[in-house]
Amino acid sequence: MQNMTADSPARSRAPWWFSLAGQLLEPWVRIRRDPTEPASLLKAGAPVCYVIERDGFSDALILERACREAGLPPPMQPLAGTRRRRSVFALARRDGWLFGRSRQRSPYETLGQLVRSLEGQPGRDIQIVPVSIYVGRAPSRDTGWFRVLFSENWVMVGRFRRLLALLLNGRDTVVHFSAPVSLREVVDEAGQAEPERFARKIARVLRTHFRRIRAAVIGPDLSHKRTIADAVLNAEPVRAAIAATAAKEHISHAKAWRRAHKLVMEIAADYSHPVVRSASFLLANFWNKLYDGIAMHHFDKARAAAPGHEVIYVPCHRSHTDYLLMSYQLHVSGVVVPHIAAGVNLNLPVIGPILRRGGAFFLRRSFKGNALYSVVFNEYVAQLIDRGVPMEYFIEGGRSRTGRLLAPRAGMLAMTVRAFLRAPRRPVLFQPVYIGYEKLMEGKSYIGELSGKPKEKESLIGLLKGLKVLRQRYGHVALNFGEPIELTPLLDAASSDWRAATGDPDAKPEWLGRTVDDLAERIQVNINRAADVNPINLLALALLATPKHAMAENDLLAQLELTRALLVELPYSDRITVTPMDPPSIIAYGEQMGWIRRVRHSLGDVLKADDENAVLLSYFRNNVLHLTATAAWVACCFLNNRRMTRASVLRLGRIIYPFIQAELFLPWDSDGFVAQMQGTIDFFVRRGLLEASGDGRVLERGPGQDDAAFRMKTIARSLIQAFERYYITIAALAKNGPHTISAGELETACALTAQRLSLLNEQSAPEFFDKALFRGFIQKLREQKVVWTDEGGKLDYDRGLEDMVRDARVILAREVRHSILKITGVDGDMDAAPPKPAAHVPEDSGSEDLHRRHVDAEHHQNDPHA
Structure with a gap:
């Protein structure tokens, strides 16, 4: 290839110091060429001019050596037919020394000079060869994490950092030669364009080429602190908000712009491939x-x-480790790490910048009172969507302290949907993920918060104090990916002309709110449909159903087997996973994890969860409570009744289902729940827990001391606290009467009542008096038109609500009902009084049967052993 240039001067005219530097660098650098024989790409007879992406002395040394080893024309020789002393130039330049005096020229000047050199010489050509150089492009998983910090990325680094990269990663250097571009052919196609204008066009094409190659080799540029700030600030909604802020607060436009810029910097992620790789090693x-x-x-x-x-x-959202677990598992599985919406409380010194470089972007808890912040944040999310950057956020708004899914907060969902409506270039897919633990680092703090202690503010000192939790083992973790939800079909169902709303960033069609709420509900339902049932979940379901959280070993073995069989034979969904452990292994594992302890006894060992562990175990019971909700409802019907008709169980199930569904995010409609109840009843009959007579119309359980009755009661008690909360709410309403209490006041009264009842009865579940659960039930009562708000903001209801108090006799034991009535101050005679006829309820009432007689009288009798 020595003769490949038309005018072949001396092999190289590189300065002596350049050659010396190349010799010093050679032991530290091992070059892999792509393609292996780049000489085959060149056309004989035409001079070659190399163009590299970034100005750098080390890049020039590497290029010179790569060309020498491949037999290519040297880049440091003069370019034949021009006045250029070197056959190489860089697109991106920085201050410093490199190619002699030519360092002062921009790439436009160089390209313009090359174009002019062809004028008047139609037979002359120059081959422009783009060359991409990557040092430490792709360290292996076994490479030391420190080297990853200096692997190739999108940032134009300084000389010292580049030197470290060469010393650490030089043996993994890739020189990518692209096919040459004939400058003559491009000039002829362009016609009579001015050389300077033509040069700028070629430079833009070359930049696009280098970006495409770099994205293919090391991944897309996700360093949004550098690439997204201008896009956000130049967006029309942000510019308008800046102008409005300046006018409203009587400040200069420049000051308002600086404020917006500061907000972007506060929000934006600063994604770094090296940091992500380093974090994966750690x-x-x-x-x-x-x-x-x-x-x-x-x-x-x-x-x-x-x-x-x-x-x-x-x-x-169960734990602070959710962020790290998701990102780590996606990264090691070869999937791009998403950008994660994190609370600004996590933007701590040291920790915040690391999280930011791992893809976290920060949002404030509230946008109220700061219109500029709201617009900037919305635009930032829109830019992420527009650029196809995967995202992750928790629609619960915070970590669950109870183990249940929280009511969704749809703010981020609304932003996402509106961003898509503005520019629906790429369809949006929501991917629900269930995260299941066997032990939580935050467990004790959650219990304290639910008991009334203030939430401890995140701080670096608090984080360092919390490192003591690393001394423990936390078992296994499961990440179950649920059924994905596509946004476009939801929009099609909401409005046939939803595309008419695109293009307007301020568009708020009337169907948007309903669609976002429906989307939030579906996400929560699909998370629950992907639950993982681990050994600790099963132990919690069994032991927390007993008064002292203890069970004879034989009984516990039988209960674990029954619950596992229920989950396997009547699968909640096709994405549920259940531990393969058998009951003896589950017990042994619970002992090993320290959740339960064995009490030796000559008549048979007893397995027990101590008081503190029992409280913590309620979290893991609640993780999977929805999976046994249908079975628990059927079993509840037989807590205080020996015999009921199948029709009564199903009818009452239809009535109570909307409230259970809202609390546990169950997936069925009313008919689907009835089908689930039918299957559950048949399962109980097959297992001998219920006896069916009269062609299956009448159901009966054994006496209270019977093993089958014990199994049924254990299943029932996982849900009984929900019915106690419902009873507390209705009793508190009845006590205060209509037009006397608001929804917020009722919520507080119910929480205080439940807290007192918990103290009296030693409830092990702190979520029993969680205000959020009462809030959800009250909201559902309003949706079902059982109660409604009058003009003064107080709750009104039908007098038949008092009959609902009496209907609880089907489910709740007499002593529990009387305890609740005593605490709420409701007249105890009301519980024993005969039912009143239903009075008028507003139209479209969803409670038409809730105070209907609950049992067919000929088949209902109290059980003296219950």
Whole structure:
């Protein structure tokens, strides 16, 4: 290839100091050329001019050596037919020394000079060869994490950092030669364009080429602190908000702009591939010390659904480690790490910048009173959506302190939907993820918060104090990927002309709110449909159903087997996963994890959860409470009744279902729930827990001391506290009367009543008096038109609500009812009085049967052993 240039001067005219530097660098650098024989790309007879992406002395040394080893024309020789002393130039330049005096020229000047050199010489050509150089492009998983910090990325680094990169990663250097561009052919196609204008056009094409190659080699540029701030600030909604702020507050436009810029910097992620790679090495050791294993289920289905979509990961929120677990598992599985919406409370010194470089962007808890912040944040999310950046956020708004899914807060969902409506270029896919733990680092703090202690503010000192939790083992973790939800079909169902709303960033069609609420509900339902049932969940379901959280070993073995069989034979969904452990292994594992202890006894060992563990176990029971809700309802019907008709169980189930559904995010409609109840009743009959007579129309359980009755009661008690909360709410309403109490006041009164009842009865579940659960039930009562708000903001209801108090006799034991009535101050005679006829209720009432007689009298009798 020595003769490949038309005018072949000396092999190289590089300065002596340049050659010396190349010799010093050579032992530290091992070059891999792509393609291996780049000389085959060149056309004989035409001079070659190399163009590199970034100005750098080390890049020039590497290029010179790569060309020498490949037999290519040297870049440091003069370019034949021009006045250029070197056959190479860089598109991106910085102050400093490199190619002699030519360092002062911009790439436009160089390209313009090359174009002019062809004028008047139609037979002359110059080959422009783009060359991409990557140092430490792709360290292997076994490479030391420190090297990853200096692997190739999108940032134009300084000389010292580049030197460290060469010393650490120089043996993984890739020089990518692209096919040459004939400058003559491009000039002829352009016609009579001015050389300077033509040069700028070529430079833009070359920049696009280098970006495409770099994205293919090391991934897309996600360093949004550098690339997204201008886009956000130049967007029309933000510019308008800046102008409005300046006018409203009587400040200069420049000052308002600086405020907006500061907000972007506060919000934006600063994604760094090296930091993510480094964090993956650190987290691998961290997880090994903390957990016994991390499992992902149905990830292959999630991966298959993702191509071509803007993916939004929407996991449940159980722990601060959720962020890290998701990102780590996606990264090691070869999936791009999403940008994560994190509360600004996590933007701590040291920790905040690391999280930001791992893809976290920060949002304030409230946008109220700051219109500029709201517009800037919305625009930032819109830019992420527009650029196809995967995102992750928690629609619960915070970590669940009870183990249940929280009522969704749809703010981020609304922003996402509106961003898509503004520019629906790429379809949006929401990916629900269930995260299941066997032990939580935050467990004790959650219990304290539910008991009334103030939430401890996140701080670096608090984080350092919390490192003591690393001394413990936390078992296994499961990440279950649920059924994805596509946004476009939801919009099609909401409005046939939803595309008419696109293009307007301020558009708020009337159907938007309903669609976002429906989307939030579906996400929560699909998270629950992907639950993982681990050994601790099963132990919690069984032991917390007993007064002293203790059970004879034989009884516990039988209960674990029954519950596991129920989940397997009547699967909640096709994405539920259940531990493969058998009952003896589950008990042994619970002892090993320290959740339960064995009390030796000559008549048979007893397994017991101590008081503190019992409170903590309620969290893990609540994780899977929805899976046994149907069975628990059927079993509840037989807590205080020996015999009921199947029709009564099903009818009452239809009435109570909307309230259970709202609390536990159950997936069925009313008919679907009836089908589930039918299957559950048949399961209980097969297992001998119920006896069916009269062609299956009449159901009967055994006497109270019977083993089958014990199994049924254990299942029932997982849900009984929900009915006690419902009873508390209705009793408090009855006590205060109509037009006397608002929804907020009722919520507070109910929480205080439940808290007192918990103290008297030693309830082990602190969520029993969680105000959020009462809030959800009151809201559902309003939706069902059982209660409504009058003009003065107070609750009104039908007098038949008092009959609902009496209907609770089907489910709740007499002593529990009387305790609640005593605390609320309701006249105890009301519980014993005969039912009153229903009075008028507003139209479209959803409670038409709630105070109907609950049992067929000929088949209902009290059980003296219950």
